[in-house]
Amino acid sequence: MQMKSPSRNATRLTRRGRLVLLVTGAVLAGTAVAVPLLLLGSHHEEAKPQKLVIPEGWRASQVYDAVDTALKLPPGSTRKSLGKAGLKLPHEAGGNPEGYLFPATYPVERGATPASLLRFMVDTAKGKFGNAPVAAGAQRNAMNVYQTVTVASIVQAEASTKADMGKVARVVFNRLRRGMPLQMDSTLNYVLNRNTVHTSVDDTHMQSPYNSYQRMGLPPTPIDNPGAEAMRAAINPTPGNWLYFVTVKPGDTRFTADYSEHLRNVAQFNAGQQTTGQSQVPGRSTQQPALTQQPSATQQPLATQQPPVTQRPPVTQPPR
Structure with missing residues (x-):
């Protein structure tokens, strides 16, 4: 049949x-x-800018290295750019931005340069340090703002916790007013470009304006870049008559104006170090002559009648 x-x-x-x-x-x-x-x-889509984190207490040398890394530049590029960066620093700084590279998180925008990032940090610091409360606090302590930043940098390096910052600042001011050398290991560490609790007698004989064992007064510049907490401590130190301090164990820093009490605190720290099997600090020998007639702020003096002691434990700050 045919289909239709x-x-x-x-x-x-x-x-x-x-x-x-x-x-x-x-x-x-x-x-x-x-x-x-x-x-x-x-x-x-526009890529989000990178972020450059500058921790509290970093030295300028560490900041330079971080900028080089963030911008993928050869090592040393940021340091070489300082002369052309046009940084608006205090006259006392002599062109050295140490202390004024404010710790913060900075965006790394497209087209950023070492000079632009350093200017951002310095401008931020000037905004933080250039206000009336800081100027008034510096004046109360018979200092200018640059000297106060220097005190804050020592506080940043020496204080084990934020709670101790005001007391460390008070020790600094008390020793300065009594005509005592600061004898802070952090100033030696700065000039030796290290971060250690091991300070030898040879270290304390070093010829340097940053040797606060031999030289009176503050070091010539800040020794790191302090944060806001350290700066607050420097302009409003905790009231007290302390001249010495030692961290017996983490979270337990002992402040005192009594040298005998300080020695007992140091002995307690040493007992704890021996329990953990840690060695004595090299160079703290009973054969070494005394450096000065005043005991160290953080340790007993290097005198012939005193047994060797160790440094206090490392501070809880970022590595420097």
């Missing part, structure tokens, strides 16, 4: 059907165009 051919009407779309097909095709076509556009847009 399909009717034309069977394949013909109605007007409504043609309209639906056209609309559906347009939607599909629009979707096909939109997907590539979305994908294209995702590839061309």
Whole structure:
């Protein structure tokens, strides 16, 4: 039997059907165009700027290295850029930004340079240090702002906790006012570019304006870049008559004005060190002559009548 051919009407779309097909095709076509556009847009979004984190207590040398790394520059590039950076530093700084590279998190925008990042840090520091409360606090302590930043840098390096910062600042001021050398190991560590609790007698004989065992007064510049807490301590030190301190164990720093009490605290620290099997600090020998007539702020003096002692434990600051 012969099959009949399909009717034309069977394949013909109605007007409504043609309209639906056209609309559906347009939607599909629009979707096909939109997907590539979305994908294209995702590839061309502005990349978020990198972040450069400067911890409290870092020295300028560490900041320079961090900037070199962030900008993918050869080592030493940031240090070499200092002369052309146009940093607005206090006159007393003599062009040295130590103390004024304020610890914070900085965006590294496209086109950033060592000079632009250093200017950002210095401008931030000037904003923090250049206000009326800081100026008034410095004046109360018979200092200018630059000297106060120097005190804050010592506090940042020496204090084991933020709670101790005000007391450490008070020790600094008390010793200065009594005409006693500061005898802070942190100033020696700065000039020797190290971070250690092991200070030898040879170290304390070093000829340097940063040797606070031999030289009176503050070091000539800050010894690191202090944060806001250390600066607050420097302008508002905790009231007290303390001249000595030693961290017997983490979280337990003993402050005293009594030298005999300080020696007992040091002995207690040494007993704890012997329990943990830690060695004595090299060079603290009973054969060494006394450096000065005044005992160290943080240790007993290097005198022939005193047994060797160790330094206090490391401070809980970022490595420097």
